[in-house]
Amino acid sequence: MLPAAFSLLADYTEDYAWFPDSASTFSEGVDSLYYWITGIAFFFFVIVIVALFFFALKYRKAKGEKATSQVSHNTPLELAWSVIPSIFLVGMFIFGAKVYLDMRTIPDGSYEVGVQAFKWGWTMDYGKGTYHPELHLLVNEPTKLTMRSSDVIHSLYVPAFRAKKDVVPGRYNYMWFEPTLVTPKVSDEELAEATKEVEESGGTWDYDKYQFTPDGYKFYDLYCAEYCGENHSEMQTVVVVHETREDLEAWVKKYSSRGDNVSLEAYGEQLYERRGCSSCHSIDGSQRVGPSYQDAFGSTRAFASGPSAMIDENYLRESILYPKEKVVAGYAPVMPSYKGQLSDDDIDSLIAYIKSLSSAGQ
């Protein structure tokens, strides 16, 4: 078959070629439609190309020789090759629309997750104040995403689910899917080894390198598919599909608001990773879209508008809630507001964390 023939060209480490894993109820419909259209296209392509090269060689003549026919039209033939392809097109349209309508009809009682897209990251809202950039789902459970954007148009795309929908600022867009394949967990040893490695290097978790999440789940990729500026291609996160509801709930609980014995500072560090701060603000002084947190607290900054001021708790709180008010000179006013998304405790935690990164704050 064709996919097999192309698999060598495409990727010698994988046993598939045309598509990534088929992991949702949509995959089968989309894939079979794709193969069907490709088959028809290939059929007409072969007819056209064989005729093209055959005629070009067979009727090649020396200069000056006359063509053996000057027939200029044949109405029945022309009608035939207009009508027959049209029938195939009607078929494609009908099946395409049918599968599409299934993709658009959200079943009642779906598991609901809120999605907030921003430059350049994702926040999934699991309710009761639990936010996390990873999308966690339950197998064979229809899931509805209610999506909004804080700045420009983004598009949520999970290739393994064959599902995509733009996230347009100023309106809610919805999508749904039903995952059919569980993403397995790696062994505890493997996870422990990777965790140790990351802790020792003091870096952030590298999903591409380990191919599993910090909790040890393998995953599917989730991309932003609508161009959204500088770090468009970094705006990726992962989808994990759990086998049991208990497992999913345990994961959600692990990331719900600050536990009794967790310090503000430690929780602030988690929020920094989870709420997308890390995509724009470094903690090692390196240049990103926004100013680095390293030694930020207590320093004096010049602002694009107005006089300079010292970075203190009040400034940090204002910048989280109203980021466009006082933008540090040299940076673009691109940060979305977190008003209504972070509790007071969350903001306190973040401020505590930022303080801990500065010699002036300790």
Add this chain to the structure above:
Amino acid sequence: MSAGTTLPAGIVRDPGFPTQSENYLTNSKGVLSWIFTLDHKRIGVMYLIGVSLSFLLGGLLALALRWHLVDPDGALFSNAIYNQVFTLHGAIMVFLFIIPSIPAALGNFLVPVMLGAKDVAFPRLNLSSFYLWIFGAIFFVLALCGSGLDTGWTFYTPYSTTTDTSVILATLGAFILGFSSIFTGLNFIVTINTMRPPGMTWFRMPLFLWATYATSIIQVLATPVLGITLLLLIAERTMQIGIFNPEFNGDPVTYQHFFWFYSHPAVYIMILPAFGIISEIISVHSHKHIFGYRFIAYSSIAIALLGFLVWGHHMFTAGMSDMTTIIFSALTFTVSIPSAIKVFNWLATMYKGSISLTTPMCYAISFIFLFTIGGLTGLHLGTLATDQHLHDTYFVVAHFHYVMVGGTLVAFLGGLFHWWPKMFGRMYNETGGRISALLVFLGFNLTFLPQFVLGSRGMPRRYATYDPEFAFLHTMSTHGATLLGFGLLVALIVLLRSLFSGRRAVANPWGGATLEWNCTSPPPFYNFERAPIVGDPYDFHDIEWDAENERYVTIEPERKLAPETIPDEAPAHAGGQN
């Protein structure tokens, strides 16, 4: 008849070579005679130089993108620079090259000559449209030299109203280019409507003119919408008026509707003239009457009209209502039928023809191959369910490059080689030309076939970096782009060399029957010495190969005066029996 046989008796018509002073290139001298020229042929040549330079710039940007993608973390570009490079590649290619290439460069040169007219209807408007093009191009260069442009060539809001790059300069450039495009279209419509010589009925017009006419309709009707949209965008950026940006109670999807209402028909501004060129090349180099002339002519008009109804298929994932999406999907399929008809007609024209595999014919065959792939992969994108997966991935990138590069660019090159002897009076090296066609074909396929696989495997477009599993296909694609660039370089060398050392071209090097082959190469200032005799543009009966002089000549059987009782036999151009 084969080479060596004697020519039949009759009146031999062969304009021969132009004298030194009677062709348009030499009849007046000096830079000013070009800058202020009103001659459509010189304006066409100036456009040709302009669009070729734009293509060179856009092509170098494309190569830079591909080389970056071999090793995206090797940081040939930062993310921000990569975004600017792909934006400028797209904007320059669309606004400065593909849209004006065939209509403005080849069209300006050919429309009056093929029509049998002395010039276009409004020569001054024609010159002003060229200078508007120059102004528009300058604005683009200013944007490039300023703070760049990183919106993508589509200028989608609200990104374009918030980014701090030179959006206003670039959109003003596109706005001015729009006027240039409208003027060219208007000029062609009036020219074709009013300046056909006696005997040139609508159905005796070469198909390139039908294609140009259909294109001009789109240019005149659709371009103003783009202009207004871009002005609204500028108004919103400068005055914070709430049209597209939700921050001021606007709706970003409205922008997409406005933008694609122009830009989808614009796709047909790009491809319809290419269809026209291919119809000419296939017929002339097969020495056979074009098959289904009326179907091809009508399908050009059908594409121009249906092209206005399908813009919504760019927004299948934007969140339009289900009914709207389904209607746009259905309409999208209707536009593929006239395109398919043309491909079948070209094949039927080749059937039992007398095919010469000249350079233009090689490009035309390459066009049919590539355009067929481009057209057929459009089916995956028009089908709603598969589009949900493929939208905004490399599958789309591959699809529209097959249509625009494999279609428009290859047809443009084919047309350039086809009419080069007519335009400059010099023949080029055939072997070199064919090698360029082969390299372009191979390089192009190696570049874009892997991108279909990338797309269906889920690689989004406009990514400066990507996941490691896509690396192999990206590398393949980059090697293809390099080969493609090399093929284009060969084509450029072959054409430029011919200007200096090419054999002098005869009036009719390919044996064509359309009017432009009836004047000398290059044409005289007023195109024709006397009013041309208009017949069926695809009737090759009278065209014979003169082996002795190695050229095609037109041999008209000696006509006897038509008896008064059968006036119908008088040729249409004779103006009646008197």
